[in-house]
Amino acid sequence: MASATLMPSSSREQHPRARWLPEGNRPSTTHPPVLGAYGHRTTGSEVFLTNWRRGPGDSWVVSAQWPRAHGFYEPVGGLHDPLLLIETVRQAGILLSHVAHRVPLDHPIVWQHVRYDLAPQALRAAGEPAEVELQITVHDVVRRGKRLISARQEFRVRCDGAHLAHARLIYSCYSPAGYRRLRGRYSDLAFATSRRLPVPEPVAPELVDRDRDRDVLLSPTDLPDRWQLRVDTSHPVLFDHPVDHAPGMLMVEATRQAARATTPGVPMLPVSLECSFERYAELDAPSWVRARMPDPATGGGARRVEVGVEQHGRPVVAARITSVPVS
Secondary structure, three states, X not given: OXXXXXXXXXXXXXXXXXXXXXXXXXXXXXXXXXXXXXXXXXXXHHOOEEEEEEOOOOOEXXXXXXXXXXXXXXXXXXXXXXXXXXXXXXXXXXXXXXXXXXXXXXXXXXXXXXXXXXXXXXXXXXXXXXEEEEEEEEEEEEEEOOEEEEEEEEEEEEEXXXXXXXXXXXXXXXXXXXXHXXXXXXXXXXXXXXXXXXXXXXXXXXXXXXXXXXXXOEEEOOOOOEEEEOOOOOXXXXXXOOOOOOOHHHHHHHHHHHHXXXXXXXXXXXXXXXXXXXXOOOOOOOEEXXXXXXXXXXXXXXXXXEEEEEEOOEEEEEEEEEEEEOO
């Protein structure tokens, strides 16, 4: 995939102390704002990371905590929302780019690919916050001089001591100047956000397992398997801070909602999700989401759905999601 077509997972804004990094590899549990900056989150309630340290061999261990309840990633059927896993992987992956590879905080991190495969029983929500541990190894590291260009991170994730998931994140890093060349006029945040489209009407929230219109990312069209993407830049979680494009977690959630809409009335849990990011979804043009089930339901009622997002007739995101019925 050409690097010029990739989607950043976070914004390009400057952070306070943007070039500060910890001395050595010293972990910190006493500076939540630092952990938030390292995970490219500005709202304290959206920072799930709590600590990091060296692990065995060449690995790193990052600790996180999931809340008992969350305003957007809400438990369903007594299970934590699997997208909490992707958001935690996102934050941990960015953290390590800074503390392990010395990527400055003002250098955008650009997603190419994200995937997880999880054990549903380990998502069982209890009456207290969940303790999550991610053991991370880094592969396929590409550098230009001392500067990190790209890497692949592999995650082994445990939740409250039980194996939860394997996950993978592939990303690239850009200098501020490189990002400006990549994005052209859209690198100007004021320009990009001033051109955003009105937010279209949502599908019925229950179609995509949501309770509020605000959290619905699909708008109906004249086709049952095709929707317009809803991009509401005032959303407090998906737009935790201003960005010049539709952010990666919004795109992942949109593909999950599209997969969910293909099986109305049947509660489903996405146990495997894979997204490849082809290019940016700009704020000044509509994006279109389409879902298809290439195969019939397999044993146990598992369903695989392929979801594509496009803009201007060009692919933005391609996703494959396998879900099982929630008992």
